[in-house]
Amino acid sequence: MYSQLTQGERYTLGALRRQGLSGRAIARIMDRAASTISRELRRNACHATDGAYRPSKAQERTSGRRRRSRRVKQHAPGVYEAIEDLLRSEQWSPEQIANWLAGNGVARVSHMTIYRHVRVDAQRGGVLRSCLRQGGKRRRKRTFGPEKRGRVMTQRFLHRSGR
Incomplete structure (x- = not known):
């Protein structure tokens, strides 16, 4: 199951990145998916300056995104x-x-x-x-089976129909 990187993992990632290791090599060392590492590097790199990955800034950004995220609120x-x-x-x-x-x-x-x-x-x-007015009729999936619209007629079908 996917779990976000912890603050300690971010500092490890930053140190390994400074050593010049690739994303896949870092993922193997940290026992994480390569996509998780590449996503973290892409999402939290300092694009405005030199594009380097700074763990403290990455943690700050992650905390800010989590704080601003829309939580599911229960109504009173x-x-x-x-x-x-x-x-x-x-x-x-x-x-x-x-x-x-x-x-x-x-x-x-x-x-x-x-x-x-x-x-x-x-x-x-x-x-x-x-x-409910409709008595709460059972919900049913409206689509089933293969799509029937927008099909191009095949050559075999054209010969059989006499066109």
């Missing part, structure tokens, strides 16, 4: 209570509920999040699925 329980109430009493669609919640400044919740909440509730034995 009150938001889900409002969603369930609107589903049960008003029988609104998840799209209507999402628009109403955003319009009234309650929360910004996508309709897919509401559908996901209904699905989780149904897996736990809840009845929210029956409150």
Whole structure:
């Protein structure tokens, strides 16, 4: 399984790089995938100056990216209570509920999040699925089998059809 480089591994990488070793050689020494090493070197090299890899800067950049990354935030329980109430009493669609919640400044919740909440509730034995207008019809994959559109007719087919 993939795991990001630690701070110590970054310093080891920097030292091995200064010795002039290739990315693959470094990967073998560190017992890491070559792609992990090349990605780290490409992502965290000091492109503005001389293009060298500096472990302290690399760690700084990684920490900054992790800090700025968008974490999955759970909505407050009150938001889900409002969603369930609107589903049960008003029988609104998840799209209507999402628009109403955003319009009234309650929360910004996508309709897919509401559908996901209904699905989780149904897996736990809840009845929210029956409150949906369509009764929570089973989702089905729309594509199956080989693509039938956009095919070029083969020569053999043209002879058989008499063209």
